[in-house]
């Protein structure tokens with residue numbers, strides 16, 4: 027079996043108030059124990075051939091480049107990562123964490139994803155980020171000097187205090203850096219975070235749907251005008267630089283997640299490791315199964331999920347591929363839903379595919395939800 031590999035690096039130099047990922051503030055001893063557990067899990071993971079590798083977190087570069095490279099070497103040994111495979115790591119652009127890109131490049135990484143979020147000092151402050159706009163530019167410069175020709179910048183819209191003008195400046199700044207890929211995510215408020223408490227106290231500080239839609243439209247307009255393909259709801263790439271690792275998710279392809287809280291989808295079974303780090307480490311180090319949850323996706327749950335993922339992409343659902351893989355004719359199986367959303371101008375069906383319209387991308391959650399809900 028071939029699968030994409032995701033490796034979760036669980037430590038951060040600081041904790042951002044909006045974040046709901048499985049992450050902890052960096053502590054050297056804890057970080058050492060965690061990486062030992064990660065290596066133990068890699069050694070006992072199911073045998074498969076890796077198509078791509080993605081390091082996420084947390085903050086992978088809270089660890090030294092040599093450690094990231096050592097784990098990649100182990101992944102190569104264990105999963106036969108091909109030399110031409112896309113191998114990405116997320117990077118926090120804090121200047122103190124961005125040395126050694128040449129070491130990463132020599133060790134086999136060929137794509138960087140920089141968590142810029144914004145180029146505006148006030149927005150970075152409100153997001154609790156400790157880097158500056160100059161740090162992002164410096165990270166790109168160091169990445170280029172280190173031999174990286176494939177660089178993504180993550181940006182966030184809907185940040186409290188953000189205006190259309192300040193969002194436009196961030197987009198322009200990202201474009202001016204000459205990166206190959208830009209991801210734009212709307213801020214989501216996750217339960218239990220400091221941001222959730224802030225929103226409960228002061229809802230007006232946060233962008234409403236209408237404002238979010240205007241900010242998203244601005245991203246589409248500016249990145250499109252700069253020559254980026256809007257190939258997935260949140261993702262824009264220069265031709266030839268789509269993220270292959272994520273493309274596998276949207277194809278509903280198999281993936282193996284390693285690390286605390288990581289998710290896998292193998293053989294139609296979706297599973298998620300526990301977010302209890304101590305429990306994760308104890309199991310991995312003892313060579314036992316990692317505790318967590320799993321569910322087998324069958325029938326409409328499986329096809330609904332596949333439609334939802336494919337609709338995120340500019341190509342949408344390819345009916346022939348869908349029929350071959352799931353034995354389901356998407357046009358007939360989902361006829362009432364397609365008819366309803368096509369009439370509303372949110373979907374277009376024909377020429378062998380079902381796709382979101384430009385307007386449909388703004389309401390993708392509603393449209394996808396309808397396919398998921400079909401039973």
Ligand code: SF4
Pocket residue numbers: 037038040041042045046047049083084085118141
């Ligand atoms: S947003 Fe990123 S850097 Fe901030 S706490 Fe979450 S994982 Fe860490």
